[in-house]
Amino acid sequence: MASGDTERAAMGRALRLARNGPRGVNPQVGAVILSPAGDVLAEGWHRGVGSAHAEVDALSRLPAGGARGATAVVTLEPCDHTGHTGPCSEALVEAGVARVVYAVDDPGAESGGGAERLRAAGVEVVGGVRRDEGSALLDSWLAVQRLGRPRVTVKWAQSLDGRVAAADGTSTWITGAAARADVHRRRALADAIVAGVGTVLADDPALTARSPDGALLPDQPLPVVLGTRPTPADAAVRRHPREPLFFDGRDLPAMLTALRERGAHSVFVEGGPTVASAFVRSGLADEVLAYVAPVLLGGDRLVTGELGVGSIGDAVRLELASVQRLGDDLLVALRHAQGPEPREDNS
Known part of the structure; x- marks a missing residue:
């Protein structure tokens, strides 16, 4: 033997x-x-x-x-x-x-x-x-077996006082080049990227993973748009290397099931406060990545909207996984207090 x-x-x-x-x-x-x-x-x-x-x-x-x-x-x-x-x-x-x-x-x-x-x-x-x-x-595949759905990472970029945009709606750029490069690297690691149609209409994002010089990275996430409003025929997301998928966003578990059936293990959500809040409120945010810039904006354009928190006892509790400096910005990685550990970057 x-x-x-x-x-x-x-x-x-x-x-x-x-x-x-x-x-x-x-x-x-x-x-x-x-x-x-x-x-x-x-x-x-x-x-x-x-x-x-x-x-x-x-x-x-x-x-x-x-x-x-x-x-x-x-x-x-x-x-x-x-x-x-x-x-x-x-x-x-x-x-x-x-x-x-x-x-x-x-x-x-x-x-x-x-x-x-x-x-x-x-x-x-x-x-x-x-x-x-x-x-x-098998890390990501095993996570899907445990969860019954793809692992979800919700990402946002914010000012130090928790705003995603200035009073006039401008948000380019809250964070610096190092933080943006890190986001694109993580996009390339994901199987699908999700944005709300409101973000698509307001910002016209391509939802691609790109290098600092703008070139497409070899691995591209499947673009997904949530919402009932139509996405224009000339929207940048329609020129994505992979054909985008569209869901009305009313049933997030069903959407995740559909992505799982397509072989998706990981979903990267960066579709604005409405979409981010929906995933958090539904208990579907396994990991939160908050890119925090040392700027103050004030106003009411907060990173999240209604979460169903009526009192402090109802607060959504997150566990701190890591804090990383990226240029002048901080990346704060958190996971749901009862959720699985986030995937390692090199998986």
């Missing part, structure tokens, strides 16, 4: 293979099949919805009986349900695999349980090998 060091090395290879697959509705998963002596017999990864799972992809590269007595090293616990494809647990048993090593437990109510099925069939199973690295790879 392959040694523990050999299996850990194979898991490292499987984690790298997993990144070849797309991030979306299904998790990124890699697999390596080892001979009893520890030699690599086959490799595979999941290529997207409807395609063979990583284990089956690897097994398909072997002749009949080629995996008998082998060890399968997989980044995620083999699934135990029939979806677009059959259960990987059954495929491994039928192939004659003697041992399965995996990194992360599958949290799915339907898909989980593969390890138990394998053990019941007499296969030796070891979980948690390089778990931290596997969890980091």
